[in-house]
Amino acid sequence: MKFPLRRALLSASALSFVAAPNAVMAQQSDAPEDDRSDASDLLTDTIIVTASKTDPLQADNQSPPDQTAIPADAAGIAARTPGGALVKNGALSGQLSYRGFFGERVLGRINGQRFASGGPNAMDPPLHYAPSILIDRIEVTRGTAPVSQGPSLSAAVNAQLVGTRFSDSAELAANAYAAGQYRSVDNSYAVGGQIGIATPRWRLGVIGSREEGDDYDYAGGTAVGTSFERQLYGVEGGFRAGEGEFFVEYRRSETDPTGNPPFALDIVYFDTDFLQAGYRGQLTDDLHLDLRMGHVTVRHLMDNQTTRHPAAPVTRARATFADADTNTGDIALRFGSDTRNVTVGGDVEMIDKDVTITNPTNAAFFLEAQPNLSSERIGGFVQWHGGIGAAEFQLGARIDRTSQTAGVPQLGAAVPMGPRMLAAAFAASGRKQDDTTVDLVARAWAPMADIVPRVTLSRKTRVPSLLERFAWLPTEASYGLADGNIYVGNQSLKPEVAYAVEAGVDFDGGAFTFRPTAYYRRVDDFIQGTPFDATVGVLDTPVEMVANMNGDPTPLKFRNVDAEFYGVDLDFSARPAARIVIDGTVNYVRGMRVDIDDDLYRIPPLNGRVSIAYEGDRFAIGGELTGAADQNAVSVSNDEDPSEGYMIVGIFAQFSLSDDVKFEAGVENIFDTFYQPHLAGRNRVEASDVPLGERLPSYGRGVWVRASANF
Template identity: 65%
Template sequence: MKLTRLIRASLLAGYPLVAASPALAEHATTPQSREDALTDTIIVTARRSNSIASDAVAAPRQIALPADAAAIAARVAGGDIFGNGALSGQLSYRGLAGERVLGRVNGQRFASGGPNAMDPPLHYAPSVLVERIDIARGVAPVAEGPSLGGAINAQLVQAQFTDGEALAPQARMASQYRSVDDSYAVGGLAALANDSWRIGLIASREQGEDYRFPGGTAVGTSFERNLYGVHAGYRTASGELFVEYRRSETDPSGNPPFALDMVFFNTDFVQGGFRGQVAEDVGLTVRLGHVAVRHLMDNQTLRQPAAPPMQARATFADADTMTAEAALRFGQSRSHIELGADAEITDRFVTITNPANPAFFIDSQPDIRAERFGAYLQWRGGLGAVQFEIGGRIDRTEQTAGVPQLGNAVPMGPRGLAAAFIASGRNASDTTFDGVARLWIGGEALTPRLTLARKTRVPSVLERFAWLPTEASFGLADGNIYVGNQALEPEVAWIAEAGFDLENDWLTLRPTVYYRRVDGFIQGTPFDDTPGIVNSPVEMVASMGGDPTPLRFRNTDAELYGADLDFVVRPVRQIELAGTASVVRGQRRDIADDLYRIPPANLRLSATWATDRLALGAELFAAADQNRVSQTNSELPGDGYATIGLFARLSFDERLAFEAGVENLLDEDYAPHLAGRSRVGASDVPLLERLPGPGRGIWARLTAQF
């Protein structure tokens, strides 16, 4: 029995299979390279229908297409989203988020360009172009690279090889209108391919205005983004040579929880390599990549009201990431040894300016460089009925910071902090070790599974080298001011999780319980023993920024534990009930406090009735109150809520479909607990209140494949 379980949009994610027949498989396979008792896959657009195995009829489920692909990934069991703006959401997975969850697009990892993570990895995956989202269940294998928790990869649509020698055209298109923010999205693929060559062009355009909620309009939430690219592959008897290039251009887009909004992100992606078999039972994968991010954010272009001249800020940020990886696999898919190595080199530079005063500028992250080199060994095999995947990896990380430059208009407080930073070591090095052991027993209907792991995370360059007290916190958006700490040690997580997959003709059920003990958990803590008393240079500068109680990143101890499940019930052929349920608890072990931004318990239920051409359904999402909140981060409790949506899909044939629906049918006034707090003054959302969810609206979408 194949251990992969597919969380398709038509099954659990509630998302349309773009350009696909409504008669897609209940348990379709996906082109994974490793065993997937270990991976959740959300398919958001279908491959060409003849490449998806079918063994039953599934009715597609549909939701309004969010611009932020993180909102799709958040629908997985154990998932939620940090709502920091229409294009800046971060996946929260089993209570972990940010750099603790490995994020990639098309298998390529890279550094965010924004110091406050305005561009987390899925910022570069427009939903209208996403083909599937793979999420490592609970713990990422060592082969995927270092990460404290799971891993996520968004795969964009690409041309596919065919079975014939003649070049054949391929095309996909999706377009949508959404009334709640008067937004539209359009994107697609145009390609030519045969059995040896494939070349494709992709492009998308998205634009939306400030969204409406029952209390008015959430000002400062408009967005605009373009993406275009080209990719190609050449297949030989031994494998495929591939190359791709993409350009992502985000124009002025709002980030109400932050002090600044996006003016632009201009980002170039390039990667290429080889994947295939170089000898009998010997596989080789080689990949090289480069990502260049150029970013500007300010409080003038979109912010209402704009900051007065003295407080006007425009921050320029660059980030360049070079990656290289290679892996050799000896053996068959179910019994092999994989040996690999990878490298990641990142250069960052961040300068804060005042557009009204050229003499005011501060290099808050000057010439920051991080180099990581790693190697791993992973063994996949079996012992009797027990199957296993066991791996270990070692990584060496070097981090350095340059000398900050300051303009003549910068006051003495920051100058003193800059001088102290220049006199410090401004470098760090760490050697980390990860180990993951997964075991499962495959059966016709029941698959028990167990995972034990030791995972690590090296402190980020922001956590170590943020010498200037600012609100940059990689997207926490809690209004606190943070400062770095060069004495930080890596986080070490000890993880255990257990569950089972149960599947028969009418039921699919996958519950998991887990425990994660984290030593050295990096958390913002009071800067000194006298919070609120301004008696240090850091507190003086922070007080000038409006917060006399700054937080300093320190190693603490924490634990996260919980349970989640997804299920599908098929009482009759035309009716399907599906859903997810999740609960997680996160708390400090060194003091009596809860961790910040831990999702509340939530439940998602959907029901669909479908024929070969028509599907109708409804979805309920409910979140409980969240009263276990972080006192350290001044977090306020969150209220529970429930929303209902309706959806329908009409398939004209296997290549053309029309979809429509109503979101928030009852016009519920609610604010998700993980939503950021608005910093926009001229908005119907009160200052420092959580951003509300969108109100009632309709949406319509047309999808096609040729």
């Protein structure tokens, strides 16, 4: 059994955790083959999720235990990283909040592939497509993402699924991995696995998973409308050519009827296809090439009839169809060694979106709420990695040109006059916007005996989303804010510009490690929902009249404001005795408007966790305390309510029959504590035990069991 933090810091590598949440005993993860260097390792947190998987085709066969039930929503795992928190919008629709940022401000990818969400309200944020039972690791950049990872205002997240690696032996080798879990709190199960064959020159593998759960229980009742279903299957392959690899992979993700109480509609289906191919590896001793092309197709239906209890009356029945197609291409050439190099590259991203709202009982009622939206971006970057004496540096710059357009909305004969007037006004508007953005990132660190001080300065940008810019119809679509407000777009929006500084130190004292980071970020032209006009509640515009028809006489319009964020986060570990491990995290962030006296919306409160475990030769037992303080710094302009703090306790046990077969079990929320996380969405389901409009409480007491094996 190896102590992960000490090893990670000594090797100037990433902090490693085991599956959801922290690791009690974790080994160092193999680096991904396409994008690793000492700099990115030092500045990346790697959460090993299925570390119980010991691939026979890998040299490292150690098996660390998991410490809690693996949630279906992978965002709940990513939120375990220092600086992270979970925006819980449903069983499969959560988002990672990182140092106060969430949504499209945090770049999300699966297997290194970026893509556009299909749902206008982000029912399928990127991690929706990463079943936890199939995740090998989740990588979260520490602070600001480097320019080589593409445009993003803050951090970048990448969920790497299990896969087949090349064989170390000269002969054909085969492997199989399987895992399964049962969780009583929502009567859910998850099963998944991978089968692969490989030689030193080629590899071929398939993966698959199935998850299903009922409405979950909380202390005092049942949160009705929270059941879920999802399956994924795929195939991948690779061929070595010299020191590089040609690779290709295809996956199909199918989400069946799944409840989303914070939203007006629930998921009926997401049918999504992922395809990507490329090359990664050395062309010569001093030249490395990364080449990737990808395509993602999302087909989505949501309604208030299939799983909503009770179903909406006929006159308010809605079924919304949403499509999203993303085509991407990336190329990067690295000149030099792993630690002394210059990388130049470029990337292109083309997105097409359509959203049509219908009444399933009336064929004459339909509106194209997002008509033929298109975004085309092309970017280029240069990044240098070098050093002076003991100091190491990573300096990068990128420039992007983005063009966004919208079509003319079509409406059915049964649509009333108000929306028709808005559609006509939108059709007569420009419906086109071009933006040029520039990002700059400078990182520095100095490895010393026991400490690694580090600092980052950055200027990062985000172009307004297609929704924020072209939402002509007042609806609740807000990319997952789920606050009950109605929003309308703004074609005059400027790109967000964030200036950030962060400083921290990684300390390794052998039996004790400590990694604090302090940061400050000023965001000019931050995009926020603001009152539509100065006469709030007075219905004197078509937008307010239509919004009132939809239940909210005080709509919000996306506008540029000014904001700032500051805070500190840290993680630590200690081994007071040979077989006892203690570790934890602490997070604090404050987000405020600068243009007016107000706090920003959905900022997590001070929170943290600490775990302790005893490690035996083939078993481990332990527990974890998780808590959050009251949150009283809330947004008045978004009608945000304060929240109360809480503390919950869970316990676990693990037993390994061998390095390849493991059994785990535990009890979550052992005292059946009632608590409502500040970032939880609000209930919209009438038949639930949760009152309408209340924050959804989290899971009550429940047991979980899990088994995994490698063959």
